[in-house]
Amino acid sequence: MKAFRGRPGIFDSVTVTERRAELDVSDLSLSFGGVMALGNVSLSVTTGELLAVIGPNGAGKTSLLNCLTGYYRPQKGTIIFNGKDITHLHTHELVKEGIGRTFQNIELFPGMTVLSNMLLARHIHCKYRLGAALAFLPSVRREEVAHRLVVEEIIDFLEMQAIRKKPVGSLPYGLRKRVELGRALALKPKLLVLDEPFAGMTLEEKEDMVRFLAEMNEEWKQTMILVEHDMSIVMSISKRIVALNFGEKLAEGSPELIQNNPEVIKAYLGEEAVI
Amino acid sequence: MEFFVQLLVNGISIGFLYGMAAMGFVMIFKSSSVLNFAHGELLAFGAFIFLTMVTWAGLPVYAAFLISLTGCFIMGFVIERLFLRPLIGEPLIYVIMLTVGLAAIFKGLMLLIWGGNLYIYPDFLPPNLSIEWGGINIPPVYVLSTMIGLLFLVLLGLFFKYSSQGIYMRSVADNQTAALSLGVHVRRVFALSWAIAALVAGMSGIVLGIINGINVHDLSSVGLKVFPVVILGGLDSIGGAIIGGLIIGLLETFTGGYLSPSLRDVVPYIVLVFILLIRPYGLFGLVEIERV
Amino acid sequence: MKLQLHPCGNFKERYEDELTIFETDYGRLWLAIGLSMLFGAVPFASGPYLLYVLNIIAITSIAAIGLNILIGFTGQISLGHGAFFGVGAYAAAILATQVHFPFLLALPAAGLITAMVGMVFGIPSGRLKGLYLTIATLAGQFIIEYVLIHWDSLTQGTRGIVLPPVSIFGMEIIDERGFFYVTFASLVLMTLIAVNIVRTRYGRAFIAIRDNDRAAEGMGIPIFQYKLLSFGISSFYAGFAGALWAYYMTSITAEPFTLGLSVEYIAMVIIGGMGSVAGSIYGAVFITGLNETLRWLTDIFMNIDALQGAGLTIAPLRELVFGFAIVFFIIFEPRGLAEVWRIIRSSFRLWPFSY
Numbered sequence: 005m006k007a008f009r010g011r012p013g014i015f016d017s018v019t020v021t022e023r024r025a026e027l028d029v030s031d032l033s034l035s036f037g038g039v040m041a042l043g044n045v046s047l048s049v050t051t052g053e054l055l056a057v058i059g060p061n062g063a064g065k066t067s068l069l070n071c072l073t074g075y076y077r078p079q080k081g082t083i084i085f086n087g088k089d090i091t092h093l094h095t096h097e098l099v100k101e102g103i104g105r106t107f108q109n110i111e112l113f114p115g116m117t118v119l120s121n122m123l124l125a126r127h128i129h130c131k132y133r134l135g136a137a138l139a140f141l142p143s144v145r146r147e148e149v150a151h152r153l154v155v156e157e158i159i160d161f162l163e164m165q166a167i168r169k170k171p172v173g174s175l176p177y178g179l180r181k182r183v184e185l186g187r188a189l190a191l192k193p194k195l196l197v198l199d200e201p202f203a204g205m206t207l208e209e210k211e212d213m214v215r216f217l218a219e220m221n222e223e224w225k226q227t228m229i230l231v232e233h234d235m236s237i238v239m240s241i242s243k244r245i246v247a248l249n250f251g252e253k254l255a256e257g258s259p260e261l262i263q264n265n266p267e268v269i270k271a272y273l274g275e276e277a278v279i
Numbered sequence: 280m281e282f283f284v285q286l287l288v289n290g291i292s293i294g295f296l297y298g299m300a301a302m303g304f305v306m307i308f309k310s311s312s313v314l315n316f317a318h319g320e321l322l323a324f325g326a327f328i329f330l331t332m333v334t335w336a337g338l339p340v341y342a343a344f345l346i347s348l349t350g351c352f353i354m355g356f357v358i359e360r361l362f363l364r365p366l367i368g369e370p371l372i373y374v375i376m377l378t379v380g381l382a383a384i385f386k387g388l389m390l391l392i393w394g395g396n397l398y399i400y401p402d403f404l405p406p407n408l409s410i411e412w413g414g415i416n417i418p419p420v421y422v423l424s425t426m427i428g429l430l431f432l433v434l435l436g437l438f439f440k441y442s443s444q445g446i447y448m449r450s451v452a453d454n455q456t457a458a459l460s461l462g463v464h465v466r467r468v469f470a471l472s473w474a475i476a477a478l479v480a481g482m483s484g485i486v487l488g489i490i491n492g493i494n495v496h497d498l499s500s501v502g503l504k505v506f507p508v509v510i511l512g513g514l515d516s517i518g519g520a521i522i523g524g525l526i527i528g529l530l531e532t533f534t535g536g537y538l539s540p541s542l543r544d545v546v547p548y549i550v551l552v553f554i555l556l557i558r559p560y561g562l563f564g565l566v567e568i569e570r571v
Numbered sequence: 572m573k574l575q576l577h578p579c580g581n582f583k584e585r586y587e588d589e590l591t592i593f594e595t596d597y598g599r600l601w602l603a604i605g606l607s608m609l610f611g612a613v614p615f616a617s618g619p620y621l622l623y624v625l626n627i628i629a630i631t632s633i634a635a636i637g638l639n640i641l642i643g644f645t646g647q648i649s650l651g652h653g654a655f656f657g658v659g660a661y662a663a664a665i666l667a668t669q670v671h672f673p674f675l676l677a678l679p680a681a682g683l684i685t686a687m688v689g690m691v692f693g694i695p696s697g698r699l700k701g702l703y704l705t706i707a708t709l710a711g712q713f714i715i716e717y718v719l720i721h722w723d724s725l726t727q728g729t730r731g732i733v734l735p736p737v738s739i740f741g742m743e744i745i746d747e748r749g750f751f752y753v754t755f756a757s758l759v760l761m762t763l764i765a766v767n768i769v770r771t772r773y774g775r776a777f778i779a780i781r782d783n784d785r786a787a788e789g790m791g792i793p794i795f796q797y798k799l800l801s802f803g804i805s806s807f808y809a810g811f812a813g814a815l816w817a818y819y820m821t822s823i824t825a826e827p828f829t830l831g832l833s834v835e836y837i838a839m840v841i842i843g844g845m846g847s848v849a850g851s852i853y854g855a856v857f858i859t860g861l862n863e864t865l866r867w868l869t870d871i872f873m874n875i876d877a878l879q880g881a882g883l884t885i886a887p888l889r890e891l892v893f894g895f896a897i898v899f900f901i902i903f904e905p906r907g908l909a910e911v912w913r914i915i916r917s918s919f920r921l922w923p924f925s926y
Binding site: 384 | 707896
């Protein structure tokens with residue numbers, strides 16, 4: 005098998021309807037026993053877009069992502085994805101719908117190798133049934149090889165060739181974040197949701213990650229929602245930003261607009277520091 | 280009617296004992312999330328120590344009682360020190376299966392020492408403890424078990440609410456790492472929770488022994504009945520344990536009395552399956568919010 | 572094609588090569604030799620007692636593999652494996668006597684029935700995270716025990732059921748040697764199936780649930796269904812083994828299928844090695860060997876008059892030894908005999924430069 009260089013095969017269908025990701029969130033509300041985490045948040049994402057969600061700690065960013073990926077159940081509001089109401093679907097059903105995510109505090113399988121972690125993400129794309137698997141029929145073997153190929157392409161793209169057989173538990177933090185991104189990519193998501201992918205990284209690691217994200221978005225039109233604290237990164241790679249504070253949407257717009265929005269500045273810098 | 284009331288009284292007092300046994304179980308679960316499958320053996324251990332002290336050593340009842348409770352307390356400490364401590368930080372599944380192994384060890388040891396026969400304690404309870412009320416006679420043991428059950432409920436409640444060790448235990452139960460970083464001696468908390476659990480278990484073992492006689496197999500099977508009790512009451516609720524115990528105790532005695540004695544021992548488990556179907560976190564348990 | 576006996580690195584050129592069960596041809600060669608020895612030489616070289624022990628080992632191995640899929644791979648504990656083994660035995664006995672199922676059909680049918688009975692207890696607990704399945708199977712153990720004894724019209728209560736002799740395609744199998752082929756052929760088949768489960772998406776999903784159930788859900792794995800599936804597979808293995816056991820024993824009562832038996836199976840999985848298919852077989856060998864040794868000791872003690880009392884008290888010793896074995900392995904070698912074997916093997920391979 006010749007070595008792979010270039011863009012992973014799963015991105016071949018860039019323009020096809022298969023990659024369509026139209027997300028529409030309206031009036032989303034979530035509270036935990038009286039504490040409001042989200043209040044009437046509305047936003048939308050269109051195919052090929054990179055939307056950044058920013059906000060101070062406790063603004064409800066992660067709560068929003070957890071609602072989108074089915075970990076929390078919103079009390080009010082609807083989430084429409086590609087014309088389908090997905091508000092009350094379970095996490096694993098949402099993954100089938102095409103919403104993949106990474107986690108804020110890495111949630112990998114520490115005992116498994118990088119390769120098995122990523123192969124696991126191919127689970128939803130495995131077609132074979134239990135009966136075939138029990139006998140390990142040639143069709144199962146062929147399919148496993150095909151999935152391995154996809155995973156290897158992603159490994160090449162993310163420059164992880166050297167660590168593919170290492171157990172994830174033995175990797176440094178920055179690499180684990182990268183493995184998690186790779187695993188989410190292996191899901192072949194229509195909409196990729198990234199929860200603070202830069203947190204706790206060194207400068208070099210951040211640069212690599214920005215490169216990957218920018219390439220994914222600009223070259224292959226991967227639709228993404230990015231939650232991030234690091235303003236310089238957010239301002240540089242996103243076209244549109246949503247700012248949250250105390251569970252409510254403060255502002256939405258281009259990076260320049262957000263940067264100069266008095267409400268946002270107030271939320272970040274405090275009451276007195278109005279410029 | 281008399282039969283009914285007799286069963287009622289019977290059920291309530293057995294229920295208090297189940298509840299007490301379950302309290303010890305819940306304590307271990309709360310502090311270290313371990314399901315203790317050796318709980319019945321701790322019960323039997325207490326009963327047998329007391330038996331040995333009373334009959335073989337011929338000690339007066341109060342002394343024997345104190346010695347057996349101390350013995351159980353120390354036993355809990357030793358178990359934690361010898362078997363549980365090497366496993367701190369290991370996956371929970373190992374710890375739980377360890378308690379399955381411990382149960383087998385203790386059962387084997389007790390069978391070796393005391394054999395599988397049924398023993399009874401000499402009659403030592405003062406007869407004036409019994410209650411005559413209309414045509415109904417409540418024997419002293421039942422009065423005793425109810426009193427002890429209530430006493431321990433109050434004591435443990437106070438312990439958790441006000442004593443510093445009790446507060447440490449609650450903190451460890453909530454978040455082990457955070458408690459550790461605040462200077463709580465987590466290992467001591469584990470040891471103490473095992474010791475107290477063993478003490479409470481031994482206590483209920485002794486009283487159960489007075490009611491039903493002492494037999495290794497019977498008493499250790501009570502330890503498994505703790506599971507329906509705690510599932511009913513909610514795995515993490517001390518008060519729920521007592522109420523769950525009462526419900527199971529009543530259910531058992533009524534089934535035994537009205538339906539069939541052989542069904543008696545299975546009924547708690549049938550209830551357990553239904554509770555898991557209907558209200559899986561128990562009547563008083565909390566549903567946890569998971570953060571991702 | 573050249574045989575790959577001891578390659579000094581990974582020279583594989585196709586991804587298919589990494590999907591094989593054995594890394595090298597060396598392992599495959601040993602397997603071929605081992606299997607031909609097992610079926611060609613062992614049944615003729617050993618006496619009836621040894622064959623009996625081997626048959627028991629094969630049957631318990633099948634059940635232990637099933638439990639290992641649940642405990643070792645999915646991270647859920649079943650305390651009802653002994654009872655499920657019993658359900659399989661009774662299912663086979665009832666199918667054989669009342670519906671006149673042939674042997675080859677009765678085995679998988681018993682397995683399926685057991686899997687379904689298992690699901691009844693698995694369904695309420697599967698939705699919950701944590702170890703609720705353990706508690707539900709504990710209830711299952713007691714309820715099944717009760718049903719086996721008290722559903723008189725179906726199970727004939729304490730009198731038990733006598734099974735017809737085994738016949739495969741008109742061939743009657745009566746002696747130990749004949750059974751040897753039946754049990755070990757079943758064991759090889761069930762081991763292969765287990766290995767296949769483990770190396771496909773199902774095995775990966777089980778391991779993912781064991782390691783991190785939240786992330787598994789985030790990868791599109793429906794946890795409830797897969798926990799249930801794992802439990803169903805494990806019960807199927809128990810039922811299959813139980814059916815084999817019933818045919819082998821020719822008559823069954825409800826007596827052996829107690830919580831003690833369930834604990835015995837847990838001991839096998841722990842001692843053999845959680846998360847290792849081969850380990851389950853090592854565990855079954857170990858525990859069966861231990862059982863036979865203890866029985867042999869009891870027999871000796873019983874035959875010496877002076878020690879007859881000691882012989883009587885040796886029965887609880889079994890429980891004690893099991894307990895100690897479980898505790899010992901969990902504390903000192905939690906990955907069991909499979910790990911011990913791996914260490915021994917690799918130290919041989921690297922000898923004399925083992926560091």
